[in-house]
Amino acid sequence: MKRIIQLAFLVLLLPALCQGEENTQPRVGETHSVIASLSAELQQLFSREMLELQKAMMAIVPLYVAGKLDDIAIIAAQMESSYVLKQALSESQMHELHAKLPDAFIEQDQQFHYLAGMLGHVASRGKTELVSFYISKLGESCVACHTAYATNRFPDLSSKRQAGHSH
Numbered sequence: 001m002k003r004i005i006q007l008a009f010l011v012l013l014l015p016a017l018c019q020g021e022e023n024t025q026p027r028v029g030e031t032h033s034v035i036a037s038l039s040a041e042l043q044q045l046f047s048r049e050m051l052e053l054q055k056a057m058m059a060i061v062p063l064y065v066a067g068k069l070d071d072i073a074i075i076a077a078q079m080e081s082s083y084v085l086k087q088a089l090s091e092s093q094m095h096e097l098h099a100k101l102p103d104a105f106i107e108q109d110q111q112f113h114y115l116a117g118m119l120g121h122v123a124s125r126g127k128t129e130l131v132s133f134y135i136s137k138l139g140e141s142c143v144a145c146h147t148a149y150a151t152n153r154f155p156d157l158s159s160k161r162q163a164g165h166s167h
């Protein structure tokens with residue numbers, strides 16, 4: 001079961017990353033982004049995926065407080081399998097992603113997919129307290145990956161990590 005979840009996850013984020021390797025325009029202020037080394041097209045896909053994740057996270061809390069756990073289960077399943085990237089990437093692109101991405105990034109992505117899978121699992125069983133637990137774990141996994149790989153995009157994460165350093 002975990003395996004399946006992990007595989008599903010790879011399909012999600014990784015696909016976006018791989019689509020091409022020519023043309024790596026560094027971005028302004030980039031520091032810890034793996035995304036910057038990807039083609040513009042893949043970066044765009046990745047960004048779309050992230051925005052979908054954000055929408056999903058924002059949808060979840062109102063559903064939770066209204067007791068609509070079945071709807072959360074549906075959203076969690078979408079997060080787990082990823083909407084955008086999955087559709088956009090070929091198998092060879094997937095391979096490329098695996099080759100290009102740092103192992104630690106892939107682990108973060110796996111962790112995220114695992115947690116999305118768990119959220120779906122407990123939501124579909126009506127376990128309210130555990131739903132709350134996994135919502136918060138999911139949020140932590142967003143922050144963990146952004147802190148490691150997206151401080152260019154979310155500079156506040158890096159200033160918190162490196163205490164006292166801000167502009």
Ligand code: HEC
Nearest residue numbers: 033035047050053054057108109112141142145149150153
């Ligand atoms: C495995 C790593 C990873 C995980 C997990 C992750 N992100 Fe991201 N996210 C990134 C990276 C890297 C970027 C920065 C991309 C860039 O350099 O522009 C990013 C960017 C974003 C953006 C900005 C997108 C844009 O272009 O405007 C949003 C919003 C976002 N993430 C939301 C989320 C949410 C919500 C979650 C959790 C549900 C999440 N992310 C989980 C790696 C991750």
